[in-house]
Amino acid sequence: MLPQSNPDDLHPLIRKLESIAPVSGDERQAIIALPITVRNLKAHADIVRDQDRPSQCCAILEGFACRYKLLPAGRRQIMSFHIPGDIPDLQSLHLEIMDHSLATVVASKVAFIPHEALRSFLRAHPRIADVFWRDTLIDAAIFRQWIVGLGRRDACARIAHILCEVYVRLRAVGLVNGQTFTLPITQAELGDATGVSTVHVNRTLQELRGNGLIATPKGGGGQVMIKDWDGLQKAGEFDPTYLHLKKKAA
């Protein structure tokens, strides 16, 4: 029994799609008409697990999520972070079995869209199917940057790069406050994402603050204030081109 779908629910998804390609009024209406199940999930809740065969996709509406893989002895690699508007498991529409897990990082509001409904919608709106395809390609570009970071950048550059990337992605969907944004992850989670040990993450953040690049107010719930945007980008070897954002969003 599906709860009444509020027309505003999928607004974050529309906003995200519009940040990478134009979306027409008709397409917007069709997105709003998608049958969805909205759920409020706790922090660290698995949305879909490694080896699952899901029958729906999940759009993040509020909060923050991550793709991760658990390895033997409890080691974890976080492979990407996800913000409102992202559909991190879109691949399940075409790849039947999950090769990684998706979980919330903080309490999040999500919308589940059944595969069949999404499939019919995309067939009826091939231009939006192109936009989803574009989004998946950008997803891959983000992975490539993370690979370069994990392979060749030092801890400071890896962390600075992630801070820049999350900031620019949140800015594109209007979720920043000037040069302040929220990255609601622990230092251990940042370490799992960058392949850096927890102490080194801790020390690197101190270094970034000490160099006047960022400020992280205590008790700020993951708030990051960028003090020197050019400096932070340089420290992270960050160039937003790979995010392929539309001009006005970038």
Added chain:
Amino acid sequence: MPRFYFDIRRDGVTKLDTDGLILPSVMIARAEASRAAIDMVREASPHDTPELVVAVRDEAGKHLFEVQAVVRVLER
């Protein structure tokens, strides 16, 4: 859970840890200090002969232990 402070000493210069990290035990702190030392020595330039020390204090400022990571070139 106790807070531990991880000071980094490189070529005689010490960078003090101003924040510290809350960890379950000294044993875990030792493991984390070792991981950090390995991480940091990995980033040293090949032209250095890096000696890196992660020195750990407790909340009272007492010195608990230190982890040294050394890369030494021996000419033959």
